[in-house]
Amino acid sequence: MLKTFPKGGIHPPENKLTSSKNIKRMPVPKVVYVPISQHIGIPSEIVVNVKDKVEIGQVIAKSGGFVSSNIHSPVAGTVTKLDKIIDTSGYKKQCIVIRTDVKNESNFEEIEYPLKKEIELQPKEILQRINDFGIVGLGGATFPSHVKLNVKEGVKLDCLVINGVECEPYLTADHRLMLEKGEEILVGIKILMHALHIDKAIIGIENNKKDAIEIFKNLTSTEKGIQVAALQVKYPQGGEKQLVRALLKREVPKNGLPLDVGVIVHNVGTIFAIYQAIQHNKPLIERVVTVTGKKVENASNFWVKIGTPISDLITEVGGLPEGTRKIVNGGPMMGKAIKNTDVPVTKGTSGILVISEDEASRGEPKNCIRCGECVSVCPMGLEPHLLMNLTEKGFYEKASNEDIMTCIECGSCSYVCPSHRPLLDYIRFGKNIVKKLETAKN
């Protein structure tokens, strides 16, 4: 019996259409739009001016505080504008617009770095470089990695968990990365183990990616301390609390972090970015994006420069199919529909999903029939129907007492609700208000 988390969870259709498609390199875009707020935390501070010439990998926005991150230029070119454009949040946000220099050859060199196994840097230097090179969690939450790795003295840490679950339907970015860059990821894991002074790591992969499990089993057969664990297929196993529970049977306390139970969780994409930063001095300027959808002609996985407009990606896969209703940034469960195709790819864009008319519409919300489905699927053991009602009526304090803040926004409740109630919309709204009230209190 394969491992999984015990509470709740759902089995949405997987639709991993692109799992056999190699990661292709996107042509370098003519113009990139780099938002200065691509991570959770304080937005970065712009350090370039209009008309400045920038090189690939040059810092163009400096970290604005501890929970923040540097942003590097994805292309060599000229800064043409510092303007506000609509980003994935749906609002106009400050952006650095860089026009690619077509004559500069460094833009078009396709460097295939050779595998480099020796780790030369000291643990402190590794952590510093992760900070300097703008590495953030590439699983979707974009939490700055150096903050996660900043383990205070006296905190017991014994295990590194590598998240290769990719439980979101449709997305195959992590899957392909594991297949194509397995050895590099393994070196990345060793780098982190070296930096954190721990000797145990577990790679969690869902059982629908048997090829990836196979590859890592072979790679780690001679490694001490690194295990590969196949997991049952269940959404939202990629949530870090669920993953830690599934792999190690440790319960992360509510409002706590995996670090409280001695674990740090990192996504395979992040591990690969760390590998490139440490071994090849390459900052986080590109990532793997799955561009998919049932009616998309050439759905595939791409290496995409941060700041590439999503319209470029859509052209690359053969344009918008007829009857497109929604374009979602991310997966179908947790992703968010974007407002127009000028929105740029950011560090958190793991997929672009094109949904057609018949899949996109939400049912008309009806009354709650008290079936309890939402309660039984909630992976955090909450009562979504209750939280929604409390938020709807404005009882935020009560909602806070009912642990609204522990909701991981996986959307399982809205997915199963037979009355099509917008449970997650209200819970998210409630969380926003509760957060505001709490900050006002302090």
Added chain:
Amino acid sequence: MTDSVLYSVLLLASLGVIASVVLYIVSKKFYVYENPLIAEVEEILPAANCGGCGSPGCKSFADKLVNTEDISDLFCPVGGNDVMKLVAEKLGKTVAEKDPTVAVVRCQGSCEVRPKTTEYQGPRTCAISAMIYSGETDCQYGCLGDGDCVAVCQFDAMYMDEETGLPVVITDKCTSCGACVDACPRDIIEMRPKNKRDLKIYVGCLNEDKGGIAKKACSVACIGCSKCEDVCPKDAITMFNNLAYIDPVLCTLCRKCVPVCPTNSIIETNFPPRKEKPVVKKVESKVAVNVESVKPKTDA
């Protein structure tokens, strides 16, 4: 037979006597003194319990009025100056006279002038859609049209105009309690002074984008051209972030700014028709339609 009747009557009577004695002692022992003025002041207040004064209800506002020495910054927007005068007489304190205010909606982005570029599916409340994204149009400052303000109004002073998709304030019913101002996630609704004839001039736009972008999203958007600022004789108009704002205190309602606005984003309400036709002919078209839609309601 008679005995049992007698006993039960006696038992009940004695129980009643004992209970009354206990209740009497308790009520004396735990008596809480409450200033009788509070009840009297509460009687004067309009009993709307709307929270417009900043207190949760009329009772607690009365309590505040009685127990605060200086009540000059306390004000009941629903009762207005008349009620505050009565309260002041009752308490022997002085109150500051305030101009009555009324809610105005600073957005004219009707379906016609501000085309929809996306479609939103989800709970139709402004608070949630504002949290998710910038709205169905390309203007991220304007009205979302889901009517949170209408839902919170306790005085039925607002309704959604189905044609324009915008909320409309019925000036006579508006008590300026401020509930709609708090409910609007975009801060579109503002309390502005209402003079005797309810003449108002204000900028009906909050778009801070640069002119071209604003105009593209909405044809009656303020494009930040500063023409109104130049023409204003009282320096009542200030420009900030490509957006004009008319200070209601400094404004003398001379109406000079209205015809110079190239996008008709300055709204005037309840003024008599101009003697001469405005210099810019365009003024006729869209703003006129909008003002008309406000007018009949205010007169009603």
